Amino acid sequence: MENFLEYNAAKIEKNWQDYWDENKSFEPSEDFTKEKRYILSMFPFPSGRLHMGHVRNYTLSDAFARYHRQQGLNVLHPIGFDSFGMPAENAAIKNGADPKKWTYENIDYMKGEFKTLGFSFSKERELATSDELYTKFEQGFIIDMYEKGLLYRKKGLLNWCPHDKTVLANEQVVDGCCWRCDTPIEKKDMNQYYFKITQYGDELLADLEKLKGGWPHQVLTMQDNWIGKSNGLEFDLFFDADSKAKLNAQFESFDVFTTRPDTIYGVSYTALAPEHDIVSYMIEQNLLDAEVVAEIKKMKATSSIDRQKEKSGVSLGINVIHPLTQKMIPVWVANFVLMDYGSGAVMAVPAHDDRDYDFAKKYDLAIHGVIKPKDGELDLENSAFTDKGILFNSGEFDGLDSKKSQYNIIKYFEENKIGRKTTNYKLKDWGVSRQRYWGAPIPFVHCEDCGLVMEKKENLPIALPADVEITGEGNPLENHPTWKYCSCPKCGRDAVRETDTMDTFVESSWYFLRFCASPKNWEKEAFSKEQVAYWMQHGVDHYIGGIEHAILHLLYARFFTKVFRDLGYLDFDEPFDKLLTQGMVLKDGAKMSKSKGNTVDPDALIQKYGADTARLFILFAAPPTQELEWNDSGVEGSYKFIKRFFDRSSNVIACESIPIIKHETLSKEEKFARKKVYEAQVRANEVYNERYTFNTMIAGVMEAMNALNAQSNSDVWSEGYWILSSIMEPVIPHTCWEISSNYFHLKNLDKQVILEEVFIEDSIILGVSVNGKNRGEIEVATDATKESIIALAKEKVAKYLEAKEIVKEIVVPKKLVNIVVKG
């Protein structure tokens, strides 16, 4: 005969998963008068199977969602798939799979995994970003952004991955290599589409202030650095008459930017990037010696990482005039000057800048010190002096400190109209076009007569053709026999479709808004202002995902939110209120990866122990923001706890409301057990709302369990389980629903009332220390006077007080007594 009380994870879990499906237990209400919580985890790429990082991510969001549902709030906890992208195409190249088929089969499999893990996602709002419906609305937004001038096309030097044969955004270049395949990138001159994210640079930076408190400090700093705002002086350097003649009067001057105007009297040369217009002109016009041209070409051909190895440069044989001293300054080309920052030209102050110093030493250029330390002597023998200090050899600015002189020098330049205060950013416009098949097509048409034309919105989506040949060479859309031929939406004549598709980061920049849309209007609109206003009030309440998205995805999503605001689609500035960045899942000290062979397969784990064990271990082993070291015996321990938790529920007497207990009639152990149970609830409330340290919450439940087990009052057991199985439901939902339906008719999975009476105690234990060193403890009545406490404490530690003079007696209420002695 089957034992009713036997813990059978597989059976229990299957039962409740089916129950939740049948009852649509996790669909949000459309009653917008209710208080809401929007809990979102970063959606996965459908790579085929979930890995432990996913399990951690969704276990965390599921815990938040379930807790807030218990509190009676209207919870939106959606999931989708970020399903465009190269791996689908790579699978096609490798195995001849159809990218669409490959993607949607993976999605189906992963949905099955979500079910076996018991995640409480809304099913009705599930989406994949490769769905044509999603593409349709996205293409609409792209057209709006183009019309607003936020999307533009230009030729530019781009990061090109020769392996994947595609353009990469700066954000996708990691250490000079492709973020996906690790191939060193090359620079290529191509026509591309860009989002004008720099137009929002200042706002993206300033609004980081609004995110303080809700976002990890670390992420805010990373975004701040990425935007990289710096203030300084921009001015023109004019060529002298001879140089101008040499340049056929084609150039008068060039721009430079500096954040250290205080060092300007120390300029002894200037340097241009090898790609600078003036350099290109001189090469074209044969104004340079053959060996100089060869040197410059060599620099241009060197990758950005190799350029960092050693500074090199070459003199152009032309000069500019120093704007303040009127002295002649030689112009060089230098490999460390970047064409895409500032104006691609620098003023060089070798005395006060490390790079300029190294370069000057190598090529024997003059080094003029103009700043000296506030105390001590200026020593330029072996290195530059890069700190701020006091100016000298600086004309009328002599004797000023760096800070003051920066202000004065900029003012001087502005008054004399020879320069201006400027701000520079490291942030670049976001290049979004990709020469790839498996992405959302950019909905534009090239017409010989009309130029670049938007597709009409009623023709959207511009869907991908199904019959493509994917070889890995070039862009399959470009090579498709018919797809790209169309008629111009404006004049109707023959035209050609844009064959570039969009960066997949575009899809993830607005998916959280799509989830707000009511499934009833799913076909009609991307989302409505009203729906978004409700669900996004204060933003997504809890956004959970990996720290690896600290810059790219989070910056782009913030950018889109601001753009959508300016397009009138919504009325707020920031999408994510509270961000929780989870740590990586490690095994044997290394990130789990197939190549290292240290992965743990979630499916196998669930089969062996059940989903609840996996979920409990993940939340118990470490706080969410920390790295999680996988430990098989720790998993075993979590399983044992659940089993014990389930087995001991046999001490409970079935009831439909929480038992009423007369606290004062209880024994010491019974009182203690109740106190531990309610403490666990207090801690749980803190954890879900502020601290997110689920490990300590679970420890609290374990302590309460141990305390319950040390007594035998069945009312105390029942009350304890009423509360503990409610606390644990977000963590081990299947087990708790089983217990709850066995004993409580599912009525305890609800907001709990804290009974203060259980915290009232007759006596407390105080530590007693002498000179801060712990020497014992005393038990005193809660209302004991300070004098009586001190007297008792002195008695307790009498032997440490012998022949000593008592200097001070400190009583810290409810904590300890410290007696300070001398001699």
Next chain:
RNA sequence: GCCUGCGUGGUGAAAUCGGUAAACACGUUGGAUUCAAAAUCCAAUGACGAAAGUCUUGUCGGUUCGAUUCCGACCGCAGGUACCA
């Protein structure tokens, strides 16, 4: 180099406001149960020491009656970023 974090038992970790360091687990050891094992239950477990006791939160110093917590310097680790002018 610069910017963030982080350093606590054999292991994962806890200590929320400066107040008895190591909660809760894992592991280990011993015991009960068992023909035996698994499972379960009980007990011990920071280090040194027979004990009294001494020491212990990366190192050194400071503030304080009292520091894992605050301040300074250094060492180590992780993440981000980088000829950014």
